[in-house]
Amino acid sequence: MRYKIEDYPFEKSDFLHYLKILYKDRGLKACYQFLNRAHRRSFSRGLISTYAPRGIGLEVGVGARTICPTHRTVLSDAFSAHGVHDSIAKVFFHGDEIPYEDNSFSFIVSEHVLEHIANPLKVLKECIRVLSPGGKLFLFLPHMERTNDSHRKVTTLEHVIADYEKDIPFDDATHVDDWFKNVVKKGLMPIHYSHLTKKDLLKTGSIHHHVWTEKQLLEIMQYLGLKVCYVNAKVPDRRDSFVVVAEKS
Numbered sequence: 584m585r586y587k588i589e590d591y592p593f594e595k596s597d598f599l600h601y602l603k604i605l606y607k608d609r610g611l612k613a614c615y616q617f618l619n620r621a622h623r624r625s626f627s628r629g630l631i632s633t634y635a636p637r638g639i640g641l642e643v644g645v646g647a648r649t650i651c652p653t654h655r656t657v658l659s660d661a662f663s664a665h666g667v668h669d670s671i672a673k674v675f676f677h678g679d680e681i682p683y684e685d686n687s688f689s690f691i692v693s694e695h696v697l698e699h700i701a702n703p704l705k706v707l708k709e710c711i712r713v714l715s716p717g718g719k720l721f722l723f724l725p726h727m728e729r730t731n732d733s734h735r736k737v738t739t740l741e742h743v744i745a746d747y748e749k750d751i752p753f754d755d756a757t758h759v760d761d762w763f764k765n766v767v768k769k770g771l772m773p774i775h776y777s778h779l780t781k782k783d784l785l786k787t788g789s790i791h792h793h794v795w796t797e798k799q800l801l802e803i804m805q806y807l808g809l810k811v812c813y814v815n816a817k818v819p820d821r822r823d824s825f826v827v828v829a830e831k832s
């Protein structure tokens with residue numbers, strides 16, 4: 584089954600939508616702080632409006648918050664909840680099978696999602712399929728040295744190619760032991776996953792299967808034939824993250 588962009592209920596006001604989800608997710612105090620800091624995530628939002636100033640976009644794995652212009656972005660997720668947070672997505676599907684026609688979107692944003700994917704190339708190839716030529720892909724990802732993955736080994740291009748060739752499914756368990764040894768046992772388990780069993784962690788895409796810095800992501804972009812437009816090893820308004828913006832030719 585395929586979705587149609589025309590049927591998607593876009594929000595009229597980004598600002599009110601953002602306040603609404605902030606209130607639901609983090610309460611009145613967070614709204615107050617936001618209003619006092621009018622420029623929250625302004626760098627990342629500006630990146631999207633600079634490289635994708637018009638057209639309809641798709642966010643993959645939106646979770647409980649978004650930096651996208653919601654009046655022209657389809658908010659999607661694979662799961663209705665992630666850890667203790669409800670997703671604000673309005674359409675649900677796994678990133679390895681995106682139910683839209685080829686060349687549907689002017690941009691795709693995915694923030695802290697690709698590391699949760701057992702078969703990243705499969706999802707990236709789907710993203711490229713639904714991006715229109717000249718469309719931009721924005722990938723915000725945790726930098727391995729500045730997150731709970733700091734004790735783990737970086738994931739190579741060869742590894743993700745092998746995952747793709749083996750057609751690894753979304754709930755693959757290959758990296759669970761590494762996650763437990765180098766994240767959970769080191770006391771670095773994110774608090775919002777701590778109530779989940781091993782099985783639930785996998786079923787809800789909650790572990791970081793893979794671990795990167797911007798360097799490996801650039802290799803992946805090159806391998807996929809994408810032109811890199813922008814890279815920043817430290818996102819100024821999400822400092823545990825790096826960002827890569829790439830273009831489909």
Ligand SMILES: C[S@@+](CC[C@H](N)C(=O)[O-])C[C@H]1O[C@@H](n2cnc3c(N)ncnc32)[C@H](O)[C@@H]1O
Pocket residue numbers: 643644645646647648660661662664665670676677678679693694695696699700753787788789
């Ligand atoms: C750490 S949360 C990030 C949420 C949000 N983008 C943010 O930055 O706060 C990871 C998100 O990835 C989503 N996810 C996990 N596996 C996925 C998959 N196979 N396809 C699409 N989304 C997935 C989860 O549902 C969750 O919303």
Ligand SMILES: [Zn+2]
Pocket residue numbers: 701742746757758792793
């Ligand atoms: Zn893997």
